[in-house]
Amino acid sequence: MIGSRQHGGGVIAFTFIIALLLTVIPLPEGLRFLRPDWVGLVLIYWCMALPHRVGVASGWFMGLMVDLLTGTLLGQHALSLTVIAYITLKFHQRLRLVPVWQQSLTVLVLLVLHQLLALWISRIIGRPGVPWYFWMPSVLGMIIWPLVYVTLRGLRRGFRVS
Template identity: 40%
Template sequence: MEGGKVGNSWFIGFSFLCALVLMVYPLPIDWRWLRPELLCLLAIYWVLRFPQLLGVGMAFLLGLVQDIVQGSLWGQHALALVVTIYITQLTIHRLRTYGTLQQLMWVFLLVFMHELFLYWVSMLLGREALFSYFWAPAVISALLWPLLCHALDKLCWVLRVGV
């Protein structure tokens, strides 16, 4: 990588676009609480892979786009994603050395904290939400983490992202 540039960085933007589409893909009402927090997972993955490319500023913009796409309170996802990415950046060296199970647990904590922030904002707005509506996405996201990492690592190798 020369001068901090990442080859084929279009793929990173495309992955975020796909995550946004999947975040609003219609699901039956009973299944909506099982939807993983894909944008948050991708942001964590790309920060671990290319910390020079995605920072808190980009996380804020991605969160604002998610707020717009999902029709939620402006800044709700943005601030939750900023806090999540900031903590990821603080612990990046430790997180990179963790094994799969340890990473899975850490990602669970990061996404749980992200969901807890969203739940807190919803409660401040007077919206009622069940407890399972914010811990279930964290569990599903954490279980999805190893699969997502493996798939994106393979795609990055094939598309030569970062070369």
């Protein structure tokens, strides 16, 4: 039992590490504001596909990593990714049933929530407001969700992660 539970943990960790890499990889100046939230997307997928493996605690830990990596307030991403993970866990069975494009819409809502929390926190600590393209990463996240979904599903089935 324990052996089967552990199976494929490396794959999950690997996808998260790739997501972290994509979070800080240098982009041209103009595209920096459009970077989708990779860690959020990967987290949503695993929470939906394997709710018994990846959950709120993983979300919190990954959020902490993102905070350390991007120099934001320690705990900011941890908080918002915890919330995302929690909501995804709540609705994971419904999410699995609907077609991918409908999942995309849910993902948009989750990512906007994630950014909204980030925005609230940064306003509370006295940073200035944001331009309209602040929200673009969420929209982009919605657009690339099918791609992420198919890729990660392929990985999960290929390596029989369960």
